[in-house]
Amino acid sequence: MRNRWGLPGAICIELARDVGNSLEKRREIEKNIEATTKKREKEREEIRELLSIKDVPSETLLRYRLWKEQGGRCCYTDEPISPHQLISDDNSVQIDHILPWSRFGDDSYSNKSLCSAKANQEKQNRTPYEWLHGIKGQDEWDRFTASVESRKETKGIKKRNFLLKGGKETEERFRSRNLNDTRYAARLMAEAARLLYPAGHRGEKGGKRRVFTRPGALTAALRHAWGVESLKKIDGERLPDDRHHALDAVVVAAVSEGEIQKLTKSFQKCEQQGLPRPLRHVPPPWETFREDVKAAYHTIRVARPERQRARGEGHAATIRQLRQEESGPVIYERKAIEALKLTDLAKIKDPERNEGLITALRHWIEAGKPADAPPRTPCNIAGAGHEIRKVRLATNKKPAVPVRGGIADRGDMVRTDIFTRRNKKGKTEWFMVPIYPHQIMNRTQWPTPPNAAVIRKPEEQWPEMGPEYTFQFSLYPRSYIRLFKKGVVIEGYFAGSDRATASITVCNANDKTNRQTGIGIKTLDLIQKYAINRFGELSPIKQETRTWHGVACISPAQPD
Known part of the structure; x- marks a missing residue:
């Protein structure tokens, strides 16, 4: 930005309150936002039906929420408020800050109420206690207190705000508390900006540059x-x-x-x-x-940095049993009996040795899986057998990552290496080689990068990228790409590849939730990778050098 347009005349900083929250806390916030969004949509439907209107502005929704919470009455006078007053142009009802915003700095929903215009004008910038007790007397305050206490929906911080007593010291304490998170974070950011953006820079009017929040x-x-x-x-x-x-x-x-x-x-x-x-x-x-x-x-294109670091698990946490049988290696996994079907009983390990266990499970499933009579292992000399909770079943999974004598699923792909080859007709074919964390972490087993490209066949039949293949580039999470196929262009950020279908997924540049999956790679006409700068501008990358542990490697695809 500085190189293109020079230093700005001023820097303005706006920070959200969750700027310092952990990843877990931010995910919790996102989940709460989703739940709140569904609740608000339900309330909008209620408003449309109640007031016979099509569009529901945010202010109308806020008024309705407060009106419903207060039982359809003014929060101060307890006078009824009709539903149509919520959308009336006569300004007969207003949204009030329970604790004055100018004094306490709280603009949240928990500090808002719905009241008659007359009550709001009388209250002015006072707290309810200052107005009702200080101006109207103890009896009026007692009536108001009883009204607040009787409203079941008014609780927590809002109830505290309605009934708050105290003078200047209380006001300053609450204001400081309400603004502390944003103020502190904004101050730190502003101080850092001033260090990088000092006053008195030559060419600035008055020799000063300003940083604001x-x-x-x-x-x-x-x-x-x-x-x-x-x-x-x-x-x-x-x-x-x-x-x-x-x-x-x-x-x-x-x-x-x-x-x-x-x-x-x-x-x-x-x-x-x-x-x-x-x-x-x-x-x-x-x-x-x-x-x-x-x-x-x-015209905006959201710029996202390519993520090249090998983050995440080297393999999945669950380690399954691997047994060599006559048909070849078989992976077994434990399954809760509640999820069993009759057809699963044929997959239980060692059926001859576990005949009694299989019979007990069959009888339990056929009886409707009674919770009060769980299946038990066959009786022994000591008496009744043990309660059965989980059993090992054979799966169709293929061996992936060996771990402590067992097998675990692979972690998420770190990158996908893209190769090309000319077929007999002279057309370019595209191939992808998946790279996983366990391969990067195990230098002994993988001194050079994997070279087998995904095709829709068993892994042992995947082709090796020999001299006739040319390495083009590596696709990482958030690599910007354009795919061309029969005149259609698919554009966005690389969001992963599927080894089962030899396809890749692309997400929209501006909307991470908008994804196009199952894009078969071999029949594409062209894959173009781009570098993207902070302004969302694209520069094509013609070809990259393949690397392994940060060092350029000479693969069979790139002979000396």
Whole structure:
């Protein structure tokens, strides 16, 4: 960026609250988001049916959630609120911050409530305790407390916010707690940016360059106000499209520090007067802002780094038994009896020696698998046999990775090496050689890379990549490729290959969940690999040098 456009006039940083979370925590958050998304869609259907409307904006959904939580009544006066007031233009009901946003810094759902416009104007920027107890007296506060306690859906942090007492010290403590995560992370990022981007750089007006942080809640509200939120969400559900990061960056960059200060003061003033936030009336940065952003948005290609490191397990955790039998090597795995079928009994190891066990299982399955009468091994002299929980069954699996006298499944492929060869008709044929972690980790057994290419036949029949084959390049997770076949072009990031079908999978550049699988490799007209820079620009890679443990290797495909 610096080499192309020079140093920027300012750096604006917006950080999410989960920036420091572990991978497990982020996955938990993603799972919760999915569950919440399904719940919100159900609520939208309820609104459509209740109010006979087709489109449900985010604000209407928020009002409905609060209205439903509060039993259809004003949270402060306990007066009824009709469903149609949720979408009325008369501003008779409003969304209020229970603890004033300007004082406590909490813009979360747990600090929001639905109330009548009159109540909101009387409350102004006070807490419920300051307003009801301080202005209206103890009796009114006791009535309100009893009302909050009676609402089963009002609990946890929201209930605490409604009933909070305390003065300036409590306010500062809560505000600090609400903002601490984002503030601390943003401060560290800002300090690091200032070290790399010092003030007084020659050529900058006034000799100073500036680093700012942006409050995420405010820029999120601006996306709604400027009409660009629909690019990343439909009916409140986020689209599986990673270009939304670019959209966030545009909004962060398009609002100046002066405008941020004006908006903040405007919010505080509206809160003091008991009025809703004025975001609907915030003008866009320029007249054609939304159209320009939308046009640019569709030209973005998300840049992802190619992952060349051999990460992950060398093999699967489960180690299965391997036995040499007359028919050849057979792999056995343990299976819970609850999952057994009658046909599985023929796969039990040593059927002659285990005849009694097989009979007991057959009778149990035919009886409907009664849970209160589990099968037992045949009785011995001491009495009843042991309860049977799992049995070993023969599988059709082929030996993969030898581990401590047993066999484990392979880990995920590290890379796929691509070779070509001219057939008798002069047409280029494509071949792929899968590379696994256990092969890279075991230098004794694999001093050179594997050379057998996948075809739809048993592995012992796979062709070796000899002198007539030419190595082209290695495909790693997130290698950018284009595939050409009979005039059709498939483009995106390499997402893996299937050794059973000799095919590869490509995912959309902007949407990792949008995948095209089962693309047979041998009949492709062309595979082109590209380098992609941070701006999403592509440069074709004509041919690479094959490596093994970081060292260029001379394979049969590349003779001296």
